[in-house]
Amino acid sequence: GKYEQGVLQASNDYPCPKDGADFVYGTAGFRMKADKLTSVAMTVGILAGLRSRKLHGQTIGVMITASHNPAEDNGVKIVDPQGEMLEQEWEKYATYIANAKDPQEAQNAYMWMIKEVRIDQKKPASVIFARDTRPSGEELVRALKTGLDATGVTSIDYGILTTPQLHYLVKATNTKDTSHPYGEVSEEGYYKKLATAFATAMDNIKPAGAVTVDCANGVGAPKLKEFLKHLPADSINIRVVNDNISDPSVLNNDCGADHVKTQQRAPAGFDGKAYDRWASFDGDADRIVYYFQAEGSIFRLLDGDRIATLAANFLGELVQKSGLADKITMTVVQTAYANGSSTRYIEQSLKLKCECTSTGVKHLHHVAARSDIGVYFEANGHGTVLFSPQTLKRIHTHQPESPAQLEALTTLRALTDLINQTVGDALSDFLLVETILAHKEYTVREWLATYTDMPNKLGKQRVANRADFVTVPDSAERKLARPEGLQERIDEIVAKYKDGRCFVRASGTEDVVRIYGEAGEVFDCENMVREVGGEIERRFG
Ligand code: NG1
Numbered sequence: 001g002k003y004e005q006g007v008l009q010a011s012n013d014y015p016c017p018k019d020g021a022d023f024v025y026g027t028a029g030f031r032m033k034a035d036k037l038t039s040v041a042m043t044v045g046i047l048a049g050l051r052s053r054k055l056h057g058q059t060i061g062v063m064i065t066a067s068h069n070p071a072e073d074n075g076v077k078i079v080d081p082q083g084e085m086l087e088q089e090w091e092k093y094a095t096y097i098a099n100a101k102d103p104q105e106a107q108n109a110y111m112w113m114i115k116e117v118r119i120d121q122k123k124p125a126s127v128i129f130a131r132d133t134r135p136s137g138e139e140l141v142r143a144l145k146t147g148l149d150a151t152g153v154t155s156i157d158y159g160i161l162t163t164p165q166l167h168y169l170v171k172a173t174n175t176k177d178t179s180h181p182y183g184e185v186s187e188e189g190y191y192k193k194l195a196t197a198f199a200t201a202m203d204n205i206k207p208a209g210a211v212t213v214d215c216a217n218g219v220g221a222p223k224l225k226e227f228l229k230h231l232p233a234d235s236i237n238i239r240v241v242n243d244n245i246s247d248p249s250v251l252n253n254d255c256g257a258d259h260v261k262t263q264q265r266a267p268a269g270f271d272g273k274a275y276d277r278w279a280s281f282d283g284d285a286d287r288i289v290y291y292f293q294a295e296g297s298i299f300r301l302l303d304g305d306r307i308a309t310l311a312a313n314f315l316g317e318l319v320q321k322s323g324l325a326d327k328i329t330m331t332v333v334q335t336a337y338a339n340g341s342s343t344r345y346i347e348q349s350l351k352l353k354c355e356c357t358s359t360g361v362k363h364l365h366h367v368a369a370r371s372d373i374g375v376y377f378e379a380n381g382h383g384t385v386l387f388s389p390q391t392l393k394r395i396h397t398h399q400p401e402s403p404a405q406l407e408a409l410t411t412l413r414a415l416t417d418l419i420n421q422t423v424g425d426a427l428s429d430f431l432l433v434e435t436i437l438a439h440k441e442y443t444v445r446e447w448l449a450t451y452t453d454m455p456n457k458l459g460k461q462r463v464a465n466r467a468d469f470v471t472v473p474d475s476a477e478r479k480l481a482r483p484e485g486l487q488e489r490i491d492e493i494v495a496k497y498k499d500g501r502c503f504v505r506a507s508g509t510e511d512v513v514r515i516y517g518e519a520g521e522v523f524d525c526e527n528m529v530r531e532v533g534g535e536i537e538r539r540f541g
Pocket residue numbers: 027028337359360361378380506507508509510514
């Protein structure tokens with residue numbers, strides 16, 4: 001073979017830690033304390049190269065980030081050719097190579113992969129990579145590059161980027177010589193695509209007034225500022241806060257989308273007056289939530305459910321006004337954590353189809369990709385809109401029959417470029433929301449008033465073994481199959497509360513089971529979730 005010697009050498013340079021860390025490629029790739037991750041980054045270089053070779057030299061992406069986690073964490077994640085997440089089948093290969101205990105085992109694992117997946121080592125391999133602002137990223141990039149170089153992979157280091165920017169570049173690279181290039185293959189090209197689309201979508205429309213963006217002191221800050229240079233002055237009245245990327249200790253600290261969503265309160269540095277519009281990105285700028293304070297400092301969150309309903313509503317109107325209503329259907333995809341009122345609003349007011357999937361973006365993305373237009377968001381603010389290739393073609397070839405149809409169609413076309421269709425993208429989603437608010441002349445108050453959230457609570461409970469909590473297949477994790485009898489007990493508790501809904505599942509990212517509940521009254525909701533939590537603690541804690 002060609003590169004076995006290289007694998008041995010690279011694995012010598014970056015040996016697996018002696019304490020035998022059990023690395024697992026999960027929903028967020030590999031993620032942990034950064035100092036444990038060096039050997040893993042090297043093996044990801046090897047694996048990304050194999051993946052590219054297997055796919056006839058198509059370009060694969062590697063992103064180094066730990067998103068909303070603390071600064072001392074980091075992560076490594078592989079991006080497939082169209083900007084999607086790594087195919088599930090390959091997660092176990094990534095796990096397998098990362099856990100090779102010594103150089104010999106690493107070499108064996110590599111050779112096993114070549115045979116198992118039938119990889120032609122003579123095929124070209126191409127990988128592009130980037131990292132967020134975490135200082136540990138530099139060392140991880142060196143390790144990654146060692147794995148790539150050792151196995152003859154052509155690579156490009158894009159330096160510091162947001163996660164969605166790397167996804168964009170992967171797709172742009174792989175489509176550049178096709179009849180439908182996704183965009184110019186550069187960071188600049190990403191800004192130009194968004195800026196042009198935003199300007200078109202906002203043509204003759206008055207911007208929605210001042211907005212403040214909390215960038216979690218992460219990579220979103222410099223990138224948002226860079227993007228703004230591509231917009232004509234006055235096209236948006238924006239202020240960027242929590243933009244300190246020189247002090248790692250402040251990254252995601254008391255700020256950012258995850259903090260705002262989970263704490264249900266404004267970030268550090270919040271100085272908004274009543275009804276001022278604020279948004280928060282997370283640490284790698286793939287999530288966004290909006291919020292404001294009502295009178296009496298009451299905090300109001302406009303989360304992923306709100307962005308999904310806003311987007312679905314507006315896109316539905318545009319499709320109709322363009323004269324495409326009988327040709328294009330739309331689906332909204334949510335998880336069980338979406339507020340029940342948002343689901344009812346989508347089905348009953350917007351009259352759209354709504355589907356529920358398991359937690360995790362890859363599940364939502366997959367279901368959304370089956371529709372003409374698929375709007376998907378997790379409540380935490382990660383999401384986007386997918387247009388099927390056929391729908392894109394329809395939108396671009398449709399002949400408008402009136403000036404009004406042309407106007408709607410022009411906006412709709414611009415939105416297909418404004419929306420990052422590879423992955424949730426805080427910057428792109430931000431521009432989408434700003435566009436919609438401007439068109440609809442909505443203030444945050446009017447946006448919130450589209451429907452009223454059910455009182456809800458997300459609790460968690462430590463248990464002896466969370467793997468004992470198994471959900472019923474195809475239930476979108478809303479029902480437990482095991483432990484035996486627990487679901488029946490939960491149903492009994494829920495039945496006591498008016499309009500109660502409650503489900504329990506094992507977290508994929510924390511050593512807890514999550515308990516989510518909704519009920520007609522705040523008091524009932526609190527009691528119901530507490531009662532279910534108590535039951536679990538008593539029997540399984
Ligand atoms: P888990 O820990 O499996 O519930 C959490 C979030 C998901 C998703 C993943 C990160 C909730 C209830 N769950 O999953 O939405 O963001 O982390 O991949 O917020």
